[in-house]
Amino acid sequence: MKRSFVHSLFWKFIFTFIASILSVSAVLWIGYYLAALLLSFNPSSSSIFTMLLRWFINQIGSLPLMTVTGVILFLAFFFLYSRSMITYIEEITGGLKEMAHGNLAYKIPVKSFDELGVMAEHINVMASRLKQSIDEERDAVKAKNDLITGVSHDLRTPLTSIIGFLEYIETDRYKDELESRYYVNIAYEKSLKLKKLIDDLFDYTKLTSGELPPALEKLDLANFLRQLMEEYVPLLEQAGMVCRIEAPAGTLLIEADSAELVRAFENLVTNAIRYAKEGQYLDILVAQADGQVEVIFRNYGQPIPPSDLPYLFERFYRADKSRTNVTGGGSGLGLAITKSIIERQNGAIRVASTGRCTEFVTVFPLAGKKEASPHHLT
Known part of the structure; x- marks a missing residue:
């Protein structure tokens, strides 16, 4: 938050002090001349107010009377003009109590540009970060317990x-x-x-x-895929499947760890062989657009239910619980490993399944580009 010098709390108190003095001076000046006017128009008046006023002036003096009155008025005016700041301090204090009781989602309203406003903003940021840290720790504990289970x-x-x-x-x-x-x-x-x-x-x-970062090197992705799929020809023939690769002419360089990328693509290929061999074909489509490369692994087996798609990359999740006994199943970690590997290469992965086919779509930035967006290509 940017604030000007005049918006500082120090100058607000100075202005409040000056405004209080000016207000007291104005009231005393008006009161003095009203009293003089009252006494001059009624020199022999016997009203209680006039008698008291004359007695105070004669016995105490006008200067002490005005001094005492001025001090009382100054305190009243200073309290009145600084009431908004005092109320805001009380509001900040109440917000801190809320946070101290565990309500870290509470937000203190930022109402000014002075130190109080800056303090409120910083407290909100601190509480937000603390809440995020606690949530991350809670999620980590839950993830660890889920992993153990x-x-x-x-x-x-x-x-x-x-x-x-x-x-x-x-x-x-x-x-x-x-x-x-x-x-x-x-x-x-x-x-x-x-x-x-x-x-x-x-x-x-x-x-x-994250202890071992990937050993990134430049890879020609289309050529990399062709070499990889040559090794899977025997398994594909045994399953009665054929792999078809479509890729644009030329070199499509990405930065990736070749050993890790082999593992990620192997999981997608073996999944297709295990669960979609009745579809007979595994199509691998490579496309380039806007500094990114998209690789689609398309099979024509049984579709994945829509309710399972959001959880497919979670560890130990199996979309078809019954097929484990029929096909030998997997560890439930294959797609989770694939997702982790793809993201370590600055890429992204998503899945879509219809009655016609199932597509695992991986997206990578071309060498020298930024991270890929999972929804950048369609």
């Missing part, structure tokens, strides 16, 4: 199965060697799932902690 739940399920099958083998409750190998194979598959969950959890924690 999610990890405990997802670790317990495969671990319980592994212990159950190993106990079955340990107590010789299988019929023959073939059944024993069958149980061992199930326990092995569950162990792999458990290892993947632990690896994903480790990666997610490493990415979100």
